[in-house]
Amino acid sequence: MKRLVSTIAITLFWGLSLSSCTESAPEMSDDQILLLFSSTSLFSTSADAPKTIPKKAEECVRLLSGLEEAVFKDMPQEMLGQLKTECRQTISERLRDPALNPKNLKLEHVETAEFARRLTTVRAKSQEEAKAFAARENERREAELAKQEQDQQRRRIQEAAEAIKNAQTQLASIKDDLPKRLTEAATACAEFDQAKEDLRKRDRRSPVLNRAWRPNVCQKNYAERASRQLHQIEQAVEKMASDKNSLFLPSMPFLGEADPNKITAEIEKMQETIRDMKNA
Incomplete structure (x- = not known):
């Protein structure tokens, strides 16, 4: 009986020892x-x-x-x-x-x-x-990229519309201003020719004559060339509206002979030469 109790005690002791050594997860x-x-x-x-x-x-x-x-x-x-x-x-x-x-x-x-x-x-x-x-x-x-693309497309369309509007406004201004500038140029050219002829009569050897070259705006067919250029500009501006879905923003075409600023610059240079010839 004592041996049985002892065996049970030992068994319980080892069981308790093992459970205390093995920590559960x-x-x-x-x-x-x-x-x-x-x-x-x-x-x-x-x-x-x-x-x-x-x-x-x-x-x-x-x-x-x-x-x-x-x-x-x-x-x-x-x-x-x-x-x-x-x-x-x-x-x-x-x-x-x-x-x-x-x-x-x-x-x-x-x-x-x-x-x-x-x-x-x-x-x-x-x-x-x-x-x-x-x-x-x-x-x-993808949704953000799509929105960015849509926003970019809207901006491009708006910028294109503004560019077309500016071109149309500039074209209207050129059409209104060109005849006046050509008339001013014709008057200045006539005055230039007369001043040069007068100087030649006074002093054929005047150094001013060496730089008194008749400007481009005084050429015989200048008004005709300016008119053709204006027609090309009108066609280009009209095409802008039809090409509004283009990848490139529309820009004002080359003005060439129809450029009022160019004509004004030549008139001013010519008037300076006229003054030099009259004062020579």
């Missing part, structure tokens, strides 16, 4: 497992992207748990041992970080088939969430 939620083993998502660069568990982390846990023995059965033991050591070192570093492991999970808890299967499930779920987030992000970016 803490309860871990999916989010806590994800936090412990996660890294930045490969599916999106957004800071809001859900985290995922790298494939290498899953492979390490499954290797240490024994679930992948069939996969590594032909690997030399020395190489397999080195691989397991590297896995344990990497996992242990994360386990020591209280920010990643607030539940104080131990390496011995990780090296179980139950935890490995759980990790595989959590990883698969995180992958799906990351892919869904990336798809939403892609849709959002």
